[in-house]
Amino acid sequence: MTAPLTPSQPPHDEPGPSPWQAPQAPQAPAQASGPAPGTGYEEDGPGMRREVVEAAVIGVAVAVSGVLLGLLWLWLAPRVPLIASEEAVYLKDNEGEQAIGVDGTFTLLGLGFGLLSAVVVFLVRRRGGIPLVVGLAAGGLLGAVLAWKVGVWLGPETDVVAHAKSVGRGVVFDAPMELKAKGVLLAWPVAAMVVHLVLTALFGPRDPEAGGAYEDGAVGR
Numbered sequence: 001m002t003a004p005l006t007p008s009q010p011p012h013d014e015p016g017p018s019p020w021q022a023p024q025a026p027q028a029p030a031q032a033s034g035p036a037p038g039t040g041y042e043e044d045g046p047g048m049r050r051e052v053v054e055a056a057v058i059g060v061a062v063a064v065s066g067v068l069l070g071l072l073w074l075w076l077a078p079r080v081p082l083i084a085s086e087e088a089v090y091l092k093d094n095e096g097e098q099a100i101g102v103d104g105t106f107t108l109l110g111l112g113f114g115l116l117s118a119v120v121v122f123l124v125r126r127r128g129g130i131p132l133v134v135g136l137a138a139g140g141l142l143g144a145v146l147a148w149k150v151g152v153w154l155g156p157e158t159d160v161v162a163h164a165k166s167v168g169r170g171v172v173f174d175a176p177m178e179l180k181a182k183g184v185l186l187a188w189p190v191a192a193m194v195v196h197l198v199l200t201a202l203f204g205p206r207d208p209e210a211g212g213a214y215e216d217g218a219v220g221r
C-alpha cells in the first residue's frame with residue numbers, strides 16, 4: 001500500500017522547472033506604427049540640399065538671360081546725341097528726354113523679364129520654396145547687372161573725349177549707354193519675386209493636411 005502524494009511533492013508526469021534552464025530573453029517593446037524616422041520629410045518633398053541645388057541652377061539660368069536683356073536695351077533705348085566744340089562736349093538737345101528714356105526702357109524690360117522668368121520657374125517647379133525664391137531673385141539681380149554691362153560694352157564708345165576728337169568739331173555722335181538711376185537694376189528681381197509669390201499663392205499645391213482637417217470638421221458638424 002502506497003502513501004498518497006502530498007502537495008509538496010509534484011507528480012512524476014509533470015516535472016517542475018529545471019534549475020539548469022536558461023532564462024528567457026526579454027521581449028523587445030513593440031515599435032510604434034508609422035514611417036521610419038527621417039522618411040516623412042523625404043515623402044513630403046525634396047531635401048534641403050536638392051532645393052539649394054535647384055535654386056542655384058535656376059539662378060544661373062536666369063542670370064545668363066540677362067545677355068538678351070542687354071541686347072534688347074541696346075536696340076530699343078533712345079540715343080543721347082552729343083556735339084563737340086573746341087572747349088568741351090555738350091548735349092545737342094538740352095531739353096531732350098533721351099537720358100530718361102534710357103533708364104525707362106531698361107526698367108520696362110526688367111519688369112517684363114521678371115514676369116517672364118517667374119512664370120517659367122513656376123511652371124517648371126510648382127512646389128516653390130524659400131531657396132527657389134532666393135535663387136530667382138539673385139539670378140534676376142545678376143541678370144540685370146549683366147544686361148547693363150552688355151549694353152555698355154556693345155554700345156557707343158565710352159571715352160567721350162576720344163570719341164569727340166575722332167569725329168571732329170561740330171559733328172553729332174551718340175553718348176555711351178549708361179544708367180542714371182542704378183535703382184532700376186532692382187526692377188527684374190523685385191518683379192520676379194512678387195509674381196512668383198502670387199502664382200504660388202493662387203495656383204500652387206495645397207497642404208493635404210489642411211484639407212483633411214477641414215473635411216473632418218465639416219463631417220463633425
